[in-house]
Amino acid sequence: MAAPVEHEKWSSRLTFILAAVGSAVGLGNVWKFPYTAGMNGGGAFVLIYVLCILAVGLPILIAELTLGKRGQMSPPNSMARLAREEGRHKSWQTVGWIGVAAGFLILSFYSVIGGWALAYIPKLISGSIISTDPGVVTAQFDALLADPWELLIWHSLFMGLTVFVISRGIHAGIEQAVNVLMPSLFFLLVALVIYAAIAGDFARAWSFLFSFDFAKIDGSVVLSAMGQAFFSISVGLGCMMTYGAYLPAQANIPRSAAVIVTADSIVALLAGLAIFPIVFANGLDPSSGAGLVFVTLPLAFAGVPGGEIFGTLFFILIAFAAITSSISLLEPVVSWAEEHKGVKRSLSAILAGALSWAIGLLTVLSFNVWGDFHPLSMIERFREATLFDLIDYLTSNIMLPVGGFAMAIFASWMLSKATTRAELDLPPALYKAWLLLARFVAPAAVFLILIFSVSE
Numbered sequence: 001m002a003a004p005v006e007h008e009k010w011s012s013r014l015t016f017i018l019a020a021v022g023s024a025v026g027l028g029n030v031w032k033f034p035y036t037a038g039m040n041g042g043g044a045f046v047l048i049y050v051l052c053i054l055a056v057g058l059p060i061l062i063a064e065l066t067l068g069k070r071g072q073m074s075p076p077n078s079m080a081r082l083a084r085e086e087g088r089h090k091s092w093q094t095v096g097w098i099g100v101a102a103g104f105l106i107l108s109f110y111s112v113i114g115g116w117a118l119a120y121i122p123k124l125i126s127g128s129i130i131s132t133d134p135g136v137v138t139a140q141f142d143a144l145l146a147d148p149w150e151l152l153i154w155h156s157l158f159m160g161l162t163v164f165v166i167s168r169g170i171h172a173g174i175e176q177a178v179n180v181l182m183p184s185l186f187f188l189l190v191a192l193v194i195y196a197a198i199a200g201d202f203a204r205a206w207s208f209l210f211s212f213d214f215a216k217i218d219g220s221v222v223l224s225a226m227g228q229a230f231f232s233i234s235v236g237l238g239c240m241m242t243y244g245a246y247l248p249a250q251a252n253i254p255r256s257a258a259v260i261v262t263a264d265s266i267v268a269l270l271a272g273l274a275i276f277p278i279v280f281a282n283g284l285d286p287s288s289g290a291g292l293v294f295v296t297l298p299l300a301f302a303g304v305p306g307g308e309i310f311g312t313l314f315f316i317l318i319a320f321a322a323i324t325s326s327i328s329l330l331e332p333v334v335s336w337a338e339e340h341k342g343v344k345r346s347l348s349a350i351l352a353g354a355l356s357w358a359i360g361l362l363t364v365l366s367f368n369v370w371g372d373f374h375p376l377s378m379i380e381r382f383r384e385a386t387l388f389d390l391i392d393y394l395t396s397n398i399m400l401p402v403g404g405f406a407m408a409i410f411a412s413w414m415l416s417k418a419t420t421r422a423e424l425d426l427p428p429a430l431y432k433a434w435l436l437l438a439r440f441v442a443p444a445a446v447f448l449i450l451i452f453s454v455s456e
């Protein structure tokens with residue numbers, strides 16, 4: 001067992017909240033949520049998504065933060081330590097390892113998509129991608145995806161930035177950056193929603209997102225909604241456990257978790273309300289997939305005076321929102337390396353970043369050279385899935401829910417009630433509610449959704 005290493009702690013409750021919200025709010029909200037909702041028929045998906053956030057995501061987030069705050073270390077070592085303290089089997093440590101693996105995989109494609117946002121910045125400054133003609137914007141976006149070298153450059157830059165921030169440690173830079181950037185993103189998003197409401201087809205977007213057509217619900221919609229919920233609040237793989245480990249003893253976990261979840265959901269819904277009015281007003285296809293945001297926003301900005309400036313600003317903020325998430329994906333393994341080997345932060349950040357960067361090549365190639373490579377085409381559901389689609393599916397829809405399931409079980413059954421009661425410090429009724437959700441409701445939901453959608 002490693003000698004316990006004292007990690008840096010957050011400088012205040014607020015900086016923890018900002019960092020955790022920074023982790024949660026990212027490409028999942030502004031890029032993935034709109035297009036996944038679009039591909040899954042809109043309202044029914046949104047309803048299940050919200051239910052999953054409240055009944056499954058929130059109790060698991062509370063569980064995960066508790067494990068971190070109590071364990072004080074990286075996920076594998078926190079799990080090992082708690083298992084030992086509570087007299088549980090040491091194989092619980094595996095949960096931490098699965099999380100670290102999922103982190104590598106998610107970061108690998110996250111960095112590629114974050115790279116798209118970076119690539120858009122010069123294109124918006126020069127105005128080359130801003131047009132009122134959907135055909136022009138789509139062609140520009142397709143040209144970006146078709147060029148593996150261009151994708152590679154931006155992927156490398158994004159990963160480089162992530163590694164840079166992580167190697168500087170917890171306090172230096174990121175806390176202040178998040179402080180300014182998260183509120184700016186929020187205000188620009190609200191401005192964009194207002195613009196979309198005036199210039200786009202807001203009524204249609206509203207009914208697309210919020211009218212629940214239950215006929216559209218099937219196993220795969222429910223699984224996607226659950227996967228998206230886990231992905232969006234960064235739960236189930238140990239990022240939040242790691243951030244929780246840097247909390248001071250007096251921090252209030254349930255309240256923080258509620259803030260994180262609320263902020264995250266509001267940003268996702270706002271992104272939907274900013275994007276779909278423009279989709280419908282321009283006759284675009286809401287189910288067109290991963291390019292949705294990258295095509296609709298340049299169209300929107302073409303209609304605004306000063307569109308180049310707003311557009312540039314907006315993609316800078318998206319890139320920053322993505323970086324405040326990607327760093328949380330790299331932190332768990334770096335924090336583990338610090339504990340175990342006493343390896344220097346910068347070295348482990350570079351090594352881990354390089355590994356994830358290399359895995360990211362699979363995603364880069366999925367959009368061009370390997371675009372027609374569908375490794376699991378013999379399975380109906382994956383008939384047209386590229387490597388990127390498969391990595392995304394495996395992480396969001398399987399690994400995160402399974403990781404979250406295990407964390408909920410561990411926190412609510414394996415830790416003593418005295419421990420969780422003291423850590424959560426909730427009024428008795430709310431403590432009971434959490435226990436009920438974490439012990440039964442959330443694990444049962446994950447289990448049933450997984451079984452049901454796999455057997456479908």
Ligand code: PHE
Nearest residue numbers: 024026027028029231232234
């Ligand atoms: N929550 C982030 C987003 O929505 C992505 C993420 C997933 C970050 C898992 C950390 C862990 O973009």
